[in-house]
Amino acid sequence: MSQEDQPFIVGGVTLKSRLIVGTGKYKSFEENKQAVIASGADCVTVAVRRVNILDRTSENLLDYIDPAIYKILPNTAGCYTADEAIRTARLARAAGITNWVKLEVIGDPKTLLPDNEATLEATRVLVKEGFVVFPYVSDDPIMAKKLEDAGAAVVMPLASPIGSGLGIQNPYNIRLILEAVSIPVIVDAGVGTASDAAVAMELGCHGILMNTAIAGAKHPIQMAEAMCYGVKAGRAAFLAGRMPKKRYAQASSPIEGMIE
Amino acid sequence: MNIVVNGEMLEVSEGVTLLALLSQLNIAPAHVAIELNLSVIDKSQFDQVLLKDSDKMEIIRFVGGG
Numbered sequence: 055m056s057q058e059d060q061p062f063i064v065g066g067v068t069l070k071s072r073l074i075v076g077t078g079k080y081k082s083f084e085e086n087k088q089a090v091i092a093s094g095a096d097c098v099t100v101a102v103r104r105v106n107i108l109d110r111t112s113e114n115l116l117d118y119i120d121p122a123i124y125k126i127l128p129n130t131a132g133c134y135t136a137d138e139a140i141r142t143a144r145l146a147r148a149a150g151i152t153n154w155v156k157l158e159v160i161g162d163p164k165t166l167l168p169d170n171e172a173t174l175e176a177t178r179v180l181v182k183e184g185f186v187v188f189p190y191v192s193d194d195p196i197m198a199k200k201l202e203d204a205g206a207a208v209v210m211p212l213a214s215p216i217g218s219g220l221g222i223q224n225p226y227n228i229r230l231i232l233e234a235v236s237i238p239v240i241v242d243a244g245v246g247t248a249s250d251a252a253v254a255m256e257l258g259c260h261g262i263l264m265n266t267a268i269a270g271a272k273h274p275i276q277m278a279e280a281m282c283y284g285v286k287a288g289r290a291a292f293l294a295g296r297m298p299k300k301r302y303a304q305a306s307s308p309i310e311g312m313i314e
Numbered sequence: 315m316n317i318v319v320n321g322e323m324l325e326v327s328e329g330v331t332l333l334a335l336l337s338q339l340n341i342a343p344a345h346v347a348i349e350l351n352l353s354v355i356d357k358s359q360f361d362q363v364l365l366k367d368s369d370k371m372e373i374i375r376f377v378g379g380g
Contacts, residue, residue: 076380101379104320110340148347148354265380
């Protein structure tokens with residue numbers, strides 16, 4: 055009998071897919087849309103930027119990613135202080151689609167590693183203002199617990215730096231985070247290929263958020279499909295419970311009944 | 315009078331509402347948000363808030379991002 059999975063509930067909403075995908079770095083809106091479809095994701099991240107008031111011919115992302123179909127998760131990418139991130143989150147909410155925010159307060163442009171202290175500070179403010187906060191944070195169990203206590207809806211530890219594709223660099227910390235908090239843990243950033251996604255899910259993570267691993271692949275739509283399988287395979291393996299590791303061989307075939 | 319929108323200086327006539335400005339700029343009000351002099355303006359106020367000389371405004375939308 056297979057182990058029944060629990061629904062993936064984030065911010066009070068049940069998502070069908072445990073894979074959340076970004077919408078950056080695609081060659082076209084059409085390619086982006088096809089990749090989202092292939093990934094099976096029903097939640098997508100977007101960025102908040104100025105309207106180009108001089109060139110009004112450009113198309114709108116939301117013409118391709120319909121907010122009536124997809125749960126939209128605006129981010130605060132590019133913000134380096136709690137105040138900037140809070141300001142961006144407020145504007146994102148005022149656009150009238152969602153009160154969800156993927157909170158990013160970056161500490162350093164070279165590594166794009168998060169400023170955990172500022173992230174915690176911004177989380178406290180935004181939670182008080184009624185936002186559903188998805189904070190991007192280091193793979194630090196202590197900080198994860200502090201974010202949960204601050205009212206974060208989920209915690210999103212990085213697997214490795216944003217856009218690096220280096221995979222899960224510290225599976226032990228991810229495991230400690232899973233033990234430390236009772237809110238969903240979504241690995242955000244650093245996944246490079248489908249096996250990385252499977253590894254994160256096998257650790258017991260509730261979901262994965264990725265952008266560059268799909269958009270930066272040679273064939274993004276095909277990679278989106280691969281990620282869909284990777285996440286599903288990893289989740290199923292986690293539920294199934296892997297065999298224990300052993301140092302020596304153990305024969306799979308019977309030892310008795312050999313011909314003599 | 316002059317206002318600054320998304321870092322660009324614009325000349326607009328007195329007594330223009332936010333909604334009228336959006337229309338002049340050919341921007342559909344759906345899915346955009348406006349910050350006027352660092353305060354977020356609720357969408358329901360777009361047709362009521364009047365622009366003043368030297369106002370600083372940000373009009374944002376959602377774009378691709380991770």
